[in-house]
Amino acid sequence: MIDAHCHVDFKEYNKNRGEVMQRAQEKLRAIINSGASLGGNRRTLKLQEEYPGFLYATLGFHPHNAVKADSTIIDQALGEIVDNIDKTVALGETGLDFHQIKGEEQKKRQIDIFKRFIDLAVEFEKPLVIHARDSEETALNMVKNTVPQVIFHCYGGNARTASAIVDEGYYLSLSTIISFSDHHQELAREIPLYSMLTETDSPYLSPFKGRNEPAYVEEVVKTVAQVKDTSRDEIDRVTQKNAEKIFRL
């Protein structure tokens, strides 16, 4: 199994990150840690050095941070991403989150920064890890025919846009939300296995009480196997192969 999207660099793990990583290494083939800020990108690169061949880095700037960050910080983050481009397996997370947005100005900021990531993904031929909430179709229209490889992480949009994403040859990553959300189980039934990745988005979206962690990606595999009425081994095998392919592990 592979956790295709998590944030082990977050402070939620400061007390026992080593134990969390050990449990992950016992169960999983690899984890993809996505930087979400300037500091997060730096921490992600450090973790990649600590866990070579197991933790892989993607570097980005989360749309939540995009609306509040100083533009000099954003420029610095993007500069450091370019400097470290050879150490990344993808760019992001980046994208659009219109769920709690206040006004057109914030929307425009997210779109501007997302565009800069789109340009980098094209220039450096990297997959793009997208966070899209209440904006899935807008995000898709911005990347299609432009970015060759895209992952919609923690996809929770509608089935119609999911099918358009599949048609583009992009991936949809299903998170641990699936263990407790009927909507996400419905999506898992619709999305073909060849377009699917599994993730936890740790420390968020825990299937259990408290903090999430990469080893719990097993719960996604388990639930997808149930809704698709197939074996866990099959889900594990195909989703792992998909992740190895897109991230070139």
Ligand SMILES: [Zn+2]
């Ligand atoms: Zn995330």
